Amino acid sequence: MTDTGPLTAATATHSSVDPYAPRVPASAVRFLYGLNPLAKLAAPLPAMAVLVFVRDAATPAAFLLLAYAVLLVGVGFTRRLAAVLFLVLPVSALVIGFGFALWTDPSRVDQSLVVWQIGGWTMYGGAFAVGAATGLRLSAIVALTLIAGLSTTGPDLVRATVQQLRVPYRIGYTALAAFRFVPRFGHELDVIRQAHRVRGAHGGRGPIAAAARWFGYVVPLMAGAIRHAERVALAMDARAFGAHPDRTERYIVPWRVRDTGFIIAFWAVSAVLFAALFPWGL
Numbered sequence: 001m002t003d004t005g006p007l008t009a010a011t012a013t014h015s016s017v018d019p020y021a022p023r024v025p026a027s028a029v030r031f032l033y034g035l036n037p038l039a040k041l042a043a044p045l046p047a048m049a050v051l052v053f054v055r056d057a058a059t060p061a062a063f064l065l066l067a068y069a070v071l072l073v074g075v076g077f078t079r080r081l082a083a084v085l086f087l088v089l090p091v092s093a094l095v096i097g098f099g100f101a102l103w104t105d106p107s108r109v110d111q112s113l114v115v116w117q118i119g120g121w122t123m124y125g126g127a128f129a130v131g132a133a134t135g136l137r138l139s140a141i142v143a144l145t146l147i148a149g150l151s152t153t154g155p156d157l158v159r160a161t162v163q164q165l166r167v168p169y170r171i172g173y174t175a176l177a178a179f180r181f182v183p184r185f186g187h188e189l190d191v192i193r194q195a196h197r198v199r200g201a202h203g204g205r206g207p208i209a210a211a212a213r214w215f216g217y218v219v220p221l222m223a224g225a226i227r228h229a230e231r232v233a234l235a236m237d238a239r240a241f242g243a244h245p246d247r248t249e250r251y252i253v254p255w256r257v258r259d260t261g262f263i264i265a266f267w268a269v270s271a272v273l274f275a276a277l278f279p280w281g282l
Contacts, residue, residue: 030074
């Protein structure tokens with residue numbers, strides 16, 4: 001939470017551990033931070049669903065470029081974003097594409113072009129095209145999910161589902177409380193590791209010593225998790241959580257006109273791309 005209002009992805013640190021940590025304010029140009037989380041989920045969802053049934057390479061490549069354009073403009077450019085967009089996704093597409101090219105049945109593809117031949121095994125251009133299309137399709141779907149994933153915090157998403165989708169707050173705010181378990185576990189793991197180091201437990205080097213150290217962390221970490229869960233349950237019960245059918249909201253995640261506009265614009269661009277490329281070949 002922040003002193004000035006609801007915590008959004010624009011006002012949080014780049015820490016991937018604590019979803020409640022205060023963040024560095026983003027530029028006003030980074031418009032994705034100011035949108036409702038549900039709008040960022042709903043906008044690319046139809047395109048993602050249709051891409052599952054697309055078999056050409058041009059259509060997923062177009063949506064991959066669209067997702068890249070939205071991300072590069074809409075979110076803050078960091079090393080993490082650069083690594084994901086320009087290293088992880090391209091390498092994943094190449095690996096997946098090459099794997100599917102190897103697994104494709106040669107008898108069911110175009111054999112007019114031979115890419116290479118090793119002994120009795122031949123890689124045909126048709127199999128290579130199938131693998132490339134599959135890799136691009138999966139990469140495009142992942143890139144579209146990053147539109148919401150890189151600009152939305154978990155707490156804001158939970159609040160939006162409760163406030164706009166009318167998800168029962170007993171479910172939503174239980175999930176919201178669960179988000180606090182992640183940084184808590186990280187802190188407790190650090191404390192346990194320091195305590196073991198002070199006592200000289202599980203010293204030594206090598207994989208066996210490392211495995212022994214990690215097994216030594218399991219029991220105290222589970223005990224701490226159980227204690228923390230009991231404290232959270234008692235605190236929620238003491239505040240009569242779930243005693244009433246609804247509750248007031250301290251932090252509002254509103255639905256604005258710009259959210260509707262973003263969805264309509266994204267759907268329109270998606271429809272234009274599908275109509276222009278028409279990947280079904282009918």
